[in-house]
Amino acid sequence: MNVLIYIAAVVLTAWSMGVHVWMHSPVMQFFVSSAAVIPLAAIMGRATEAIAARSGERLGGLLSATFGNAVELIIGVFSLKDGLIPLVKSSITGSIISNLLFVLGLSFFVGGLRHPIQRFNVRVARSHGSMLMLGIGVAFVVPTAFAYSAAHVSPVLSYGAASVSLIVYLLGLYFSLFTHRELFQAIQHEEDEDVAPRRSILAHVLLLAVSTVLVSLESDWLVGSVRSIAVHLGWSEVFIGVVVVAIIGNAAEHASAVWMAWKNRMDLSLEIAVGSTLQVAMFIAPVLFFIGAIMGVPFTFTFTWPEVVSMMAAVLLVVVLVMDGESNWLEGAMAFGAYVVLAAGFYSLPG
Template structure:
């Protein structure tokens, strides 16, 4: 369709007063489907579905549906859903970015905060509603570790191979890592409470807890269990308040600390707002189905193929959710946009720990699933040392390839540990 045909009515019309300049029905329809100065719906969806080579993996969505409804082997159900979520995660990011271009800094920041980890939220809710509380916990822990160690490590390494040293604002980085440290400490407190109550209680229950790897607090007596739930739910509400404060700090009061002014580029809008919103809704629904199939197949895959559930939750599931972020972060590091890289990696970890995890605890509270912030001692220690290493490495405001190697090495050590854990 030519530009003239989009803006000119096919037939002249008049309103009740005989005004020939009254907009025709055709013109009103065209205006709805293509707002002034924005891309048409056709070009918007063409960019959305054909703008990345990763979208060829969308073929695994119908395969995932077939595998689930025809009850194929668990490996096919898990594998097809696993691969299908990768392009869906990238498309969620694309739709969110396109919507944020016209919404202003504050609204775009809120939008990115809401949908920046949409895949993690969808997978977490799907696992929560199926009462797979361990999958919820390990997948959230894995997302934090993946962003802090693997994605940030690869970015530092990739940027360090091109530039001897890259720099970023240490004040903004320290503010982000400090909030990450706070979120980590809030996970240590429930573990400490559980340990204290276990040792003061029945030693037989404690032994059974260790043998069966109970990490939801059900090995405690009813009073202590209620105390653990109270600590977790109260902490979740407080973390949400702190996260809102962090958004204000980042978007309003101290926005200059997080701006990458030297490398700032104006991105061209490829999708109009209605098209981006409808695409966001469509992809969210598709992701929820694939996530539900994925979670439902985990138990059978773990049993039949001898893969530990903690390894699936901590290592494999975050690969799905963070695939698009991983590529973007490394690409930004190669362009020496280290402030954006820090924002992607550390910022995403903060969203998981201070927004997504508390949100899932509250959703569990509402739906009658007693999800707590109590992780096993091993998982709590792993998270603590990971945050500690990141804190040490970014406090000078500089990065190089050696720091990237350190982060990736710790991640591989953790991956080996979860591979052999039960």
């Protein structure tokens, strides 16, 4: 399987480069670059996981937080450079609802087909639930509500929301990795395996660096073709960001979370899905906000009402589902069904 991923990455990346240099077709560039990002993201995810396994729990947690959503950050930076602010916000929205509803729902469903009741650390679930309410329910909803209720809102509100989210997220990392790490131990299952990575940590770091550079190139070409795709297919930039770009950027995480659920390692599956959501909402979004401020791009924490309602609906449903520390296939079906409804809603928006 690893060999197939590397072959796919090489072939699709070479094809994408050929399209960019010789064909100059925005539509083909979009689809080929989208396809190339998927195996590259898988390689990045595996390299990060291997580095974390070799470097220990503390450093591994920091590396996962830094590189776990590298694709979203790269796509966001290139989108800001091109002035595609709606795409940046919609990709944040899409990453949040796809991780919470699509990934977690599919993980619950697939894992529940093999294991009738799956259990995970309820303390971790409650901590994640509280962070989600702050990172999305407060940092995103409050600036949006004030922006739509007044003719002019000071940018101080967005600066405050971004700063608080970033600081609390870093405090949460310190809390879970240092001062209270014993509370965040995973539930042990008979199927848990500790497989030592075969390569050295230096090889994995080099692999991660190369794949990150290639993802940067593909992301630049992908974002550059968005406007042409919107015209040719009649898709709105919001739909492209919420559904298409979000699924592409999280492809590696999607596969990993579902596979871990199938193996009954629900703590790891939950961390991939919900932990990644927290990274996007409380780390990636504030970082993009401050990058936008440096670049002179007016990126704020105000979203459209469909985006805000969708994110809050996803958060509330997931909080209800995980609070008991157990999951089953029906709960997964409910979360996945909610994602389908939201995706259909964004598709119905005019282009």
